[in-house]
Amino acid sequence: MANAKRIAPNILVTGTPGVGKSTLCQKLVELTGLRWIEISKVAKENECIEEWDHEYQCGVLDEDKLMDGLEDTMANGGNIVDYHSCEFFPERWFDIVFVLRVDNTILYDRLTSRGYIGRKLEDNIDCEIFQTILEEAQSSYKKEIVHELQNRNLEDLENNLQRICLWLQQWFE
Numbered sequence: 001m002a003n004a005k006r007i008a009p010n011i012l013v014t015g016t017p018g019v020g021k022s023t024l025c026q027k028l029v030e031l032t033g034l035r036w037i038e039i040s041k042v043a044k045e046n047e048c049i050e051e052w053d054h055e056y057q058c059g060v061l062d063e064d065k066l067m068d069g070l071e072d073t074m075a076n077g078g079n080i081v082d083y084h085s086c087e088f089f090p091e092r093w094f095d096i097v098f099v100l101r102v103d104n105t106i107l108y109d110r111l112t113s114r115g116y117i118g119r120k121l122e123d124n125i126d127c128e129i130f131q132t133i134l135e136e137a138q139s140s141y142k143k144e145i146v147h148e149l150q151n152r153n154l155e156d157l158e159n160n161l162q163r164i165c166l167w168l169q170q171w172f173e
Ligand SMILES: Nc1ncnc2c1ncn2[C@@H]1O[C@H](COP(=O)(O)OP(=O)(O)OP(=O)(O)O)[C@@H](O)[C@H]1O
Pocket: 015, 016, 017, 018, 019, 020, 021, 022, 023, 024, 083, 084, 110, 151, 152, 153, 154, 156, 157
């Protein structure tokens, strides 16, 4: 009974960089009042970045330190965790996992308008084409709690929010 003591469920929102995780989480927080844990931000604030990856221009996480720091918060429940990877979180933390997806042409536009170029751009597009994060989620969590959500446009976003809110309502009942 991993969630026996939780006052509210924990949700994981994952997917390739640029699929829209933070946009969705921001809206979810407004609608539900759950706590948004943006892992990249939390890692920085708590000095859980081990080194800087120059090629990808991003920090390399000290995963153990980060996990230790989050353990109590996650045990209480009521969190939405937002990160572009998911295999290193403890499986027991999450009641449901959403993997956001987008067509690679749309992702290409979103990432280039963010200034991504070269290897970083190509690798992220490949990551989406090969559905790397979906497979990572499916191999890290029980299949029945992993849900793929298309997030190409505002209509998709609206549907995704509705779906998650409905699931939440049912959890509380
Ligand atoms: N449903 C959507 N429809 C159209 N544009 C969207 C949608 N969701 C997000 N976007 C846009 O896509 C871009 C990337 O979104 P966002 O920053 O939320 O992605 P992310 O998954 O959090 O990325 P990262 O992993 O790098 O943090 C932003 O410009 C955002 O406005």
